[in-house]
Amino acid sequence: MAHRVARTLGMITAVACVAAAAAGAADLRTLTKELFAVPSTTGNEHELAAKIRGLLPKTLAIEEDGLGTVAVRLSGSAGPVLVLAALDGYGHMVSGITPDGYLTVDRPVAPPHARFDAYLLGQPVVVTTAKGPVRGVVSQPALHLLTQERRKSLVDGFSLETAFIDIAVRSDKEARAKGVELLDAVTYPAVLTELAGGQWAGPSLGLKAVAAVLVDIAAGPRSGSAGGEAMVAWAAQTKFAARGRGARPALGAARAKTKWQPQRAVIVDVVAAGKGDGAPVPGGGPVLIQAKAEPSSLLQAFIKLAAEAKIPVQSVTAADSPLALPFAAAPSEVLTVALPVRFLNTPSEIVDLEDLQALRDLLAAFLTKGAGR
């Protein structure tokens, strides 16, 4: 009888676990879609920060750094550690309004690659103003009127010099009446494309998916607090490099280091995938990135956790990213855990949902089971 009860309880527990995992997966997808819909570029992270604050349990005290970063403390077994992801993505901003109402465009930070601006040509965009989103399009020359010379300069040589956003007004006064101001964020509309093989594509999707993973973990149930508190942070202005000599750490990360002084940091980031030549593979699981050849205790802990939980991971040795740099100097320890993203830093970043779930499960395991330090 006792055996039968135990067996039944076991089955119920198993079913509950499967159901919880399924519910968790659904929640992570919903969360990703919710964050995907919110624009966030360097210096214009406030809407995404507000969205994340709204999704976090009211029981968590939210800390901020004055730059726009959002952070919460979680109890768990990981011990004192900072888990940090970026809040801002690459994008553009309004740099001026012409007398006939067109908007000129600039970037708050250097682009991730040379073709980044060229993707704007002939595309719909959203200008996020204090009065709400304003829809526009980036002008392109009419094909029927295009000469070879103009094609060379306006299409092949497209740059921000010839990027004008048309918001269908006739004067700068009308543009201002819509709420448009200098420095307003310019982003692509959040149109999600669902591909075969459980993959999603969209602009800045990698960033939003990673942010959603941390929200999902922070909003989830916590185990005991034997190991102390872990700080989970979504850092603003990470695409902006802190000034100074030598390597250029991300400003938001450097500020987080100063404010919270962690001895150990786990950077949750994105990494270009699917490019062959030993690059991470989409669908191959989260990517563990470390600058040093010899495995750190953090790396060893993650590999062990992944093996125990049967979570696929990939390992790469690469120089510390600007996000990881502030935490790289001894005696601090840093590990980057990244989501592989195909077509990274294009208007269609592709994320494999299995990688996303594996990233969530791996980080959750780390925060609940500890790093075995």
Add this chain to the structure above:
Amino acid sequence: MNKRIAIFVMALVVSISSAGAQSKAWEILREIVLVPGVSGHEGPAADYVQKMLPAGLKTERDAMHNVWFTVGSGKPHILFVAHVDELGWTVDRITPEGRLKVKPGGGILPQTVEARPVLVHTKRGPVAGIVAPRPGYDERRPNAEEPEPPFTAESFDVYLGVGTEAEARALGVAEGDSLTAKKTITDFAPGLMATRAVDDRAGCAALLDAALRLKPDAVKGKTVTFAWDVQEETGLFGAAELAKILKPDYVFAIDTFVSTDSPLESKRLAFLPVGKGAVLRAVDSSNVTPKTEIRKVLALAEKRKIPVQVGNSRGGNDGSVFLTGGAVDIPLSWPGSYAHSLIEKIDRRDLEALTDLILAIVAEWK
């Protein structure tokens, strides 16, 4: 009290009767613009047109998917024609890695679809894909002085989320399937939008709206044909087929006027602003409209207080195919900024003025 009721009833009757005559062109456009119809694959767009036409009309459809109806009898014979086909691509082959190589289907800047979503229209329904960015898009070029290899429809491929040819075929994708850009509508303001395929779905919507508001019995002393033709973008092939059986005296091709209402264009020609009314194309790349006919149209528009602009631009029109048969070609349009793009811009007022102009011509053209 009775007087008040009578006034209320009268107001209601006026309101209902005028509502019946109200233009639905804008609403039709917002629907039809999303229906796929790459040149040579216009079946769904032709289906939409036929479905929308009043049941009492005797419509015809040929093997190419040209759709038309004729009302009235006698001379002159007036033909209105808009094309249902749109720019896009067709699947040329599937690579062993499950990516699609495509053939172009009309002029669209390939750069504007780089790293953008597309839909493959398979027999089993649409399948989403992404036009892969050019190889090494995010890498520093070893020799920046050398010209970059061109990014063309022939050189790009489409990623579907699969890794093998078999997986791509399992999605239903096959050679010959058409592809369109994934369309989104940018609403600048109520009645002002930009999207793909306004060229020439706006013409189709104007003709459909006119057909819905047309009273066939009122067409006296003339023959009027409304046609929605195919394969304009790839060479006016649908119009050429129609020209074998239709011998109009006047043809009004309803298609985009390539406007220079844009910050990137010289205003020396084609500067007809969006929002200032329908357009009569005086000269384009395929036709010179006789001045006598321009004056007739303008007089008619003035009489009915329909805003109409006249301009010259580039691009051809389906009406030109009927010139050799003896027809007079009078192309009508709306001012379209950013022609042949993902962001073709249109103003509701221009579209409704165009519909009103079509109906005025049906009623009064001699």
